[in-house]
Amino acid sequence: MAGNDTRRGELQAATVIAAASPGLPNRTTGLGVTPIPVSPRIRTLAFAVLLLGLGWLVWAAPTVPRLLLGGGVLALVLSFPVRLLSRRLPRSLAILIVVVALLLGLISAIIVLIPIVILQLTDLIQQLPSYADDAEGFIQRGLAALERRGWLNEDPEAVFAQMEQEAVTRGQAAAEWLLGTTMETVSGTVGTVLRLFATLFVAVYLLIDFGRFRLLTERIVPHRYADDIADLWRSLDHSLSRYLGGLLLSISLQGVAITAALSLLGVPFALLLGLLTAITAVLPYVGAFLSAIPAIIIAFFISPLTALLTGIVFLLMNQIEGNLLTPRIQGEAVRVHPLFIFLAVVAGGEIAGLLGAVLAVPTLAICRVLVDFLGARLYVSWATDVEPPALPTGAEAGMPPRG
Numbered sequence: 001m002a003g004n005d006t007r008r009g010e011l012q013a014a015t016v017i018a019a020a021s022p023g024l025p026n027r028t029t030g031l032g033v034t035p036i037p038v039s040p041r042i043r044t045l046a047f048a049v050l051l052l053g054l055g056w057l058v059w060a061a062p063t064v065p066r067l068l069l070g071g072g073v074l075a076l077v078l079s080f081p082v083r084l085l086s087r088r089l090p091r092s093l094a095i096l097i098v099v100v101a102l103l104l105g106l107i108s109a110i111i112v113l114i115p116i117v118i119l120q121l122t123d124l125i126q127q128l129p130s131y132a133d134d135a136e137g138f139i140q141r142g143l144a145a146l147e148r149r150g151w152l153n154e155d156p157e158a159v160f161a162q163m164e165q166e167a168v169t170r171g172q173a174a175a176e177w178l179l180g181t182t183m184e185t186v187s188g189t190v191g192t193v194l195r196l197f198a199t200l201f202v203a204v205y206l207l208i209d210f211g212r213f214r215l216l217t218e219r220i221v222p223h224r225y226a227d228d229i230a231d232l233w234r235s236l237d238h239s240l241s242r243y244l245g246g247l248l249l250s251i252s253l254q255g256v257a258i259t260a261a262l263s264l265l266g267v268p269f270a271l272l273l274g275l276l277t278a279i280t281a282v283l284p285y286v287g288a289f290l291s292a293i294p295a296i297i298i299a300f301f302i303s304p305l306t307a308l309l310t311g312i313v314f315l316l317m318n319q320i321e322g323n324l325l326t327p328r329i330q331g332e333a334v335r336v337h338p339l340f341i342f343l344a345v346v347a348g349g350e351i352a353g354l355l356g357a358v359l360a361v362p363t364l365a366i367c368r369v370l371v372d373f374l375g376a377r378l379y380v381s382w383a384t385d386v387e388p389p390a391l392p393t394g395a396e397a398g399m400p401p402r403g
Contacts, residue, residue: 071201075210076237082095083241117271124269235373253325255274259274276291283345283358284326341360344364
């Protein structure tokens with residue numbers, strides 16, 4: 001009996017506590033959670049420990065943040081077609097259609113495009129000695145012409161030997177890097193495929209549960225800022241998804257157009273050069289010039305006229321990309337002057353190399369969204385510690401009462 005009385009008293013006490021804090025059901029009483037009060041210092045300490053734990057996880061397992069970053073970027077790219085399909089279809093079905101289309105595209109590229117690219121790359125490597133001999137004769141004739149006109153004070157043979165030695169040194173370094181990268185890619189084929197599927201897995205889950213992550217951030221901030229955080233999420237999603245989706249469309253159009261144009265001109269390795277154009281087109285304004293250099297060099301070995309026409313093709317593509325495609329993408333998504341975009345690409349390249357140059361424009365888009373968000377909400381408070389004197393009432397001011 002004593003044990004039953006004790007148990008009944010515990011249940012009554014738990015019931016009183018739970019009734020004071022309704023919420024999730026308590027395992028003992030089923031009425032509500034039992035609050036656990038913590039001081040602000042303990043809360044701050046727990047938050048610091050959580051940040052340290054996340055930092056250690058990033059250091060110990062660098063693959064995790066890479067997967068999250070890659071999956072996040074892929075989710076932003078796929079969110080654009082998902083949003084369009086969601087206007088007429090359920091969101092889950094729209095995600096399924098987009099993911100299946102992406103997988104079919106990747107499989108088609110692996111079956112059709114990659115063998116052709118490998119074949120053209122092998123053919124290019126075999127043609128390099130012939131190209132080198134032609135280039136050697138052209139350079140020697142050019143140096144001899146400069147010497148005859150008195151524009152070259154040194155011996156042409158010595159100048160050519162120096163240029164050849166420099167080219168061989170740089171060529172060996174480039175070949176070693178390409179060979180090492182190729183061997184690493186071939187040896188890690190299984191790992192690469194697994195990372196691709198893991199990135200796709202993360203992207204799909206982010207697409208499905210994006211609303212939950214957004215609600216979590218809205219619950220973390222004070223309640224009066226919940227609508228503002230929701231607006232920030234919408235702005236970031238709109239800006240980045242439009243930029244990344246538009247960028248994917250832009251580089252695809254440039255790659256296809258250059259491949260078709262070079263094929264019509266009879267320039268060899270057109271698909272390989274078109275793929276290189278699509279890759280370098282990720283860099284705004286300068287990507288087209290980078291991909292034009294090898295294409296013009298290869299076209300020059302056919303004829304100077306072909307090289308001239310190839311240069312015109314790339315010049316026209318650069319004008320279309322700079323005046324039509326890029327403004328449509330960056331004008332609506334980034335909303336930053338082209339000069340700042342160019343400077344951001346240069347600064348990103350100096351800070352973090354090629355990766356920094358690629359990430360410069362989306363980083364600029366995020367900064368623009370944050371500036372707009374904070375600019376519309378931040379204000380300067382001119383309040384002081386001294387309270388202003390209260391205005392006198394009617395009786396205190398000697399005025400007759402109303403009525």
